Each structure stands twice: as C-alpha cells, then as structure tokens.
Amino acid sequence: MTTQEIAINMVLNAWRSGVNExxxxxxxxxxxxxxxxxxxxxxxxxxxxxxxxxxxxxxxPLMGYGEDPTPHLVEPFxxxxxxxxxxxxxxxxxxxxxxxxxxxxxxxxxxxxVDEWFKKHTAISAEDFQLEPHRNKxxxxxxxxxxxxxxxxxxxxxxxxx
Amino acid sequence: MTTQEIAINMVLNAWRSGVNExxxxxxxxxxxxxxxxxxxxxxxxxxxxxxxxxxxxxxxPLMGYGEDPTPHLVEPFxxxxxxxxxxxxxxxxxxxxxxxxxxxxxxxxxxxxVDEWFKKHTAISAEDFQLEPHRNKxxxxxxxxxxxxxxxxxxxxxxxxx
Numbered sequence: 001m002t003t004q005e006i007a008i009n010m011v012l013n014a015w016r017s018g019v020n021e022x023x024x025x026x027x028x029x030x031x032x033x034x035x036x037x038x039x040x041x042x043x044x045x046x047x048x049x050x051x052x053x054x055x056x057x058x059x060x061p062l063m064g065y066g067e068d069p070t071p072h073l074v075e076p077f078x079x080x081x082x083x084x085x086x087x088x089x090x091x092x093x094x095x096x097x098x099x100x101x102x103x104x105x106x107x108x109x110x111x112x113x114v115d116e117w118f119k120k121h122t123a124i125s126a127e128d129f130q131l132e133p134h135r136n137k138x139x140x141x142x143x144x145x146x147x148x149x150x151x152x153x154x155x156x157x158x159x160x161x162x
Numbered sequence: 163m164t165t166q167e168i169a170i171n172m173v174l175n176a177w178r179s180g181v182n183e184x185x186x187x188x189x190x191x192x193x194x195x196x197x198x199x200x201x202x203x204x205x206x207x208x209x210x211x212x213x214x215x216x217x218x219x220x221x222x223p224l225m226g227y228g229e230d231p232t233p234h235l236v237e238p239f240x241x242x243x244x245x246x247x248x249x250x251x252x253x254x255x256x257x258x259x260x261x262x263x264x265x266x267x268x269x270x271x272x273x274x275x276v277d278e279w280f281k282k283h284t285a286i287s288a289e290d291f292q293l294e295p296h297r298n299k300x301x302x303x304x305x306x307x308x309x310x311x312x313x314x315x316x317x318x319x320x321x322x323x324x
Contacts, residue, residue, distance in 0.1 A: 001295055003280050007169035010296045014304055039201035039319045118165050133163055134172045142176055149308035150315035157201045157316070 008117050011142050012109060018148040019102050022052070025155055026098070031091040033158045043082045045158050048151050050077035050094045055147060056101040062121050063137050065108040070097060112137070170279050173304050174271060180310040181264050184214070187317055188260070193253040195320045205244045207320050210313050212239035212256045217309060218263040224283050225299050227270040232259055274299070 001009075026049075034045035054077050057068045068074075076085035088094075117138040120129040129135060163171075188211075196207035216239050219230045230236075238247035250256075279300040282291040291297060 004165045004169070006280060006295050006298070007166070007300075010298075010301050010304055011173075013296065014308065018308055041322060042319055118168060133168050134175065136168070136172075138169075139172050142172055145308050146176065146180055146311035149311035150318075153312035153315035154319070156312075157204055160203060 004118070005114055008114060008138060011138055011145075014145050015141050015148075016106075018145055018152065019106075022098075022148065022152055022155070023102070025152065025159075026095060029155070029158055033161050034091050034094075036158055036161045038154045038157045043154070045155055046088055046091050046094055047077060047082035048155055049098055050088065052148060052151055053094065053097045053101050054078050056105060056144065059140050059144060060104070060108070062123055063108065063140050064122050065104075069100070069104070073097065109141075166280065167276055170276060170300060173300055173307075176307050177303050177310075178268075180307055180314065181268075184260075184310065184314055184317070185264070187314065187321075188257060191317070191320055195323050196253050196256075198320055198323045200316045200319045205316070207317055208250055208253050208256055209239060209244035210317055211260055212250065214310060214313055215256065215259045215263050216240050218267060218306065221302050221306060222266070222270070224285055225270070225302050226284050227266075231262070231266070235259065271303075 029045065034049065037044050038048070050073055053070060054073050057070050058074070060066055060068055073089075076088055089097075118133075118136045120126065121135060121137050121140050124132070124135045191207065196211065199206050200210070212235055215232060216235050219232050220236070222228055222230055235251075238250055251259075280295075280298045282288065283297060283299050283302050286294070286297045
C-alpha cells in the first residue's frame with residue numbers, strides 16, 4: 001500500500017467511525033428524546049440531527065458528487081437558530097434524511113478512485129489550489145469529522161433524558 | 163509539496179484548529195462555569211478538561227515523545243467517573259495542565275520529521291504494523307481530533323451558565 005493510500009484509509013476510517021457512532025446513538029434515542037433540549041435552553045436533538053444532514057449533503061456538490069438533495073433543510077437547520085422555524089419536519093423524516101445522506105456519501109466514497117482524493121474540491125480555483133494543495137476532496141471529509149463529533153458529544157446527553 | 167506532506171499538514175491543521183477552539187473557549191469560561199455540569203446530572207467542565215489532558219498526555223509515550231507527565235490524573239479523570247474522586251485539583255491547575263499538554267504536543271509535532279509520521283506508534287509490533295500500516299504516529303493525532311471535538315461540543319454548553 002502506498003503512503004497516499006494509507007492516508008486516505010486513515011481519514012475514511014475515522015469518518016466511518018463517527019458515522020457508526022451516530023448511527024448507534026440514534027438507535028438508542030427515542031423520537032421523544034430527540035425532541036428534547038441537550039441542556040436547558042440549548043438546541044434540541046432534532047435540530048442538531050437536521051443540521052448534520054445539511055452539512056453532510058452540502059459537501060456533495062463540493063466534492064463533485066452532484067446536487068445537494070435537501071436544500072429545503074438549510075433554512076430551518078442552519079440559517080435559523082432552533083425554535084425560529086415555525087415547524088420542523090417530523091423526527092422520522094430527519095432520521096431518514098440522515099440515513100440517506102450518510103449512505104449516499106459512503107457510496108460516493110466507494111466510487112472515488114485513489115488518485116481523486118488529493119485533487120481540488122469544487123469551491124477553490126485551480127490557481128489558488130496551487131498555493132493551498134490541502135484544499136482537496138479528502139480534506140472535505142476530514143473537516144466533517146470534528147463537526148460530526150462536536151454534535152455527537154452533545155446528542156449523547158439526551159440518553160439520560162426520560 | 164509531496165502528497166505525503168500534504169496529508170500530514172491536513173491532519174496537523176485539523177488538530178491545531180481543535181486545540182485553538184478549546185483555548186478560545188477556555189478564555190471565555192470562568193472557573194465557576196468550569197465547575198458546573200454541562201447538563202443536569204452530567205459531567206462537570208473541570209472533569210472533561212482533566213480528561214482531555216490525560217488523553218493528550220498519554221499519547222506522548224505512544225508517539226515516542228517520552229513519559230506521560232501527569233499519571234496522577236488518570237485515576238480521577240479517566241478511571242473514575244466524575245464526582246467519585248474525593249477531591250479534584252483546583253481549576254487553575256487543570257487549566258495549566260491543559261496548556262502544558264497542548265504546548266508539549268505542539269513542540270513535539272514541530273520536531274517530528276516528515277518521514278516519521280507514517281512510521282508505527284509504540285503500542286503496535288513491527289509484525290502487526292505490516293498488516294495495519296494505518297496504525298502510525300499521524301493516526302494517533304488524527305484519532306485525538308474527534309475525541310477533542312466531542313468534548314468541546316459539550317464544554318460549549320457551559321457558556322450560557324451564569
């Protein structure tokens with residue numbers, strides 16, 4: 001295995017660990033728990049999950065994998081803070097959207113050849129990429145890892161909520 | 163820049179972003195806030211910060227950078243759940259321990275030559291490393307990133323606590 005392949009595997013494995021951790025957590029949390037706040041006055045579980053869906057789906061065009069399939073979720077789950085949207089979609093719909101988002105990403109990852117990962121993502125010009133070669137497709141995945149973990153740390157707090 | 167160097171920079175930059183995020187958060191949180199629970203009945207800020215210190219310091223021997231400088235923190239911040247230790251060290255001491263841990267790691271990182279990062283860490287045999295070449299020094303840093311972010315997501319909740 002080349003160093004390049006090892007580096008790609010490291011990042012993809014770390015991403016998949018995070019995804020599996022969230023999948024497991026979601027089987028442990030009821031819809032009622034996802035409607036609760038992670039801490040008094042803070043975001044609700046459903047808001048955080050919808051937020052994760054949006055941030056994963058908007059990496060799709062960034063990596064050249066096609067359109068964001070859920071542009072209607074950007075407003076209620078990213079542009080607006082929790083409780084500003086008149087109504088959020090039902091929990092079941094957001095669970096389903098997460099499942100679709102993570103599955104689509106996994107399928108896209110599996111189809112990406114080794115020599116694609118260190119090529120530029122779509123939001124940087126070829127000129128700038130010469131100077132900042134870390135702004136590649138693998139880095140898009142890498143930077144999703146801390147974002148995912150940040151929110152998993154918060155969603156974990158819902159486990160104790162009756 | 164070689165692909166190997168780009169991959170190393172990507173991981174180190176992501177690690178440093180997390181460290182800087184925690185450093186900034188710590189300037190925003192008072193000692194009183196760090197003594198509060200992140201959510202009713204859950205861990206206190208000081209416990210989480212001490213836990214991060216231990217997990218960072220125990221990566222030091224794993225990467226061949228010397229001994230863990232704070233073995234006395236393992237018991238109260240990792241082996242025991244929060245509130246089981248009779249008394250935790252003062253907040254100022256744990257803040258200081260974090261500062262030392264992250265600075266020591268940064269210094270060690272800066273001294274590590276490019277061709278060291280994809281060599282094995284100290285807890286895997288040369289034989290196993292042949293089969294699992296991702297268990298290298300760079301991966302030790304990579305796997306600390308989601309752990310750090312998980313707990314930053316929780317510590318952030320202390321900001322609203324008066």
